[in-house]
Amino acid sequence: MVRLAWATDLHFEFTTVDAVVKFCERMIALAPDGLLLTGDLAQAPSLERYLRALDRALPMPIYFVLGNHDFYHGSIGTVRGQVEALVAQAAHLVWMSRTDVVSVGPNTALIGHDGWADGRCGDYTASRVLVKDYRLIGELTGLTSEGRRAVLGALGDEAAAHFARVLPKALSRHRRVIALTHVPPFPETTWYQGRIADPEWLPHFCARAVGDVMVGIMEAHPDHELLVLCGHTHTGGAVQVTPNLRVVVGSAEYGRPELQDVLELRGDEETAAG
Numbered sequence: 001m002v003r004l005a006w007a008t009d010l011h012f013e014f015t016t017v018d019a020v021v022k023f024c025e026r027m028i029a030l031a032p033d034g035l036l037l038t039g040d041l042a043q044a045p046s047l048e049r050y051l052r053a054l055d056r057a058l059p060m061p062i063y064f065v066l067g068n069h070d071f072y073h074g075s076i077g078t079v080r081g082q083v084e085a086l087v088a089q090a091a092h093l094v095w096m097s098r099t100d101v102v103s104v105g106p107n108t109a110l111i112g113h114d115g116w117a118d119g120r121c122g123d124y125t126a127s128r129v130l131v132k133d134y135r136l137i138g139e140l141t142g143l144t145s146e147g148r149r150a151v152l153g154a155l156g157d158e159a160a161a162h163f164a165r166v167l168p169k170a171l172s173r174h175r176r177v178i179a180l181t182h183v184p185p186f187p188e189t190t191w192y193q194g195r196i197a198d199p200e201w202l203p204h205f206c207a208r209a210v211g212d213v214m215v216g217i218m219e220a221h222p223d224h225e226l227l228v229l230c231g232h233t234h235t236g237g238a239v240q241v242t243p244n245l246r247v248v249v250g251s252a253e254y255g256r257p258e259l260q261d262v263l264e265l266r267g268d269e270e271t272a273a274g
């Protein structure tokens with residue numbers, strides 16, 4: 001039986017060295033076949049250090065995507081370049097945004113992309129929300145609202161294009177696919193402070209282009225299943241979006257890196273435990 005541990009929004013920059021060590025010790029004791037990380041591991045200046053530490057400390061493959069915080073105090077272009085170089089010489093790191101399909105069991109494939117809140121849910125034009133991304137990530141600073149909308153849309157389209165390419169490939173050889181992404185891809189999976197985010201917040205919290213691609217592909221594969229694991233809003237929950245597409249959002253608290261779940265893949269079945 002294949003066991004995959006899942007954690008999200010660990011935000012190691014807000015925690016102590018002790019807490020990072022404890023998280024690693026827990027993973028070593030649990031000994032899963034892989035660790036899934038759905039973004040917001042740290043911030044740009046410390047991301048490489050934490051990824052390197054996980055790669056050295058943990059003996060299992062670490063399948064990860066990056067979240068918006070991983071680019072804070074840096075730029076998307078620079079961080080992506082650093083992570084590509086690091087992954088190329090790491091023993092256990094697999095950046096899913098640069099990976100097609102990983103077969104994790106006889107019937108289950110893993111795919112993923114960082115994703116991005118693309119401004120397409122809620123009411124972008126009327127929204128007065130300015131999330132920290134727009135001050136702390138190089139590509140998103142110094143822009144007009146419309147200029148920023150174009151960049152957010154392009155980032156969302158990039159993620160959607162990745163899933164449009166790899167999801168059919170994964171489904172061609174596996175009955176079930178697990179997709180890792182940071183940003184919830186549907187409004188109904190985008191909770192904020194205990195309820196579905198309102199039109200003011202949704203443009204900044206939801207990756208609509210990714211969701212649209214997933215629904216379209218899964219409708220054409222009624223005998224297959226897609227499980228999406230994500231984070232970002234720190235408000236946990238699960239939604240069966242369509243009969244064969246389920247989204248689970250992880251809960252998180254700054255300063256308290258936690259394991260979300262352990263997925264157990266038994267033959268055709270995969271059940272969430274813990």
Ligand SMILES: [Fe+2]
Binds near residue numbers: 233
């Ligand atoms: Fe986060």
Ligand SMILES: [Fe+2]
Binds near residue numbers: 067068069231232233
């Ligand atoms: Fe985030």
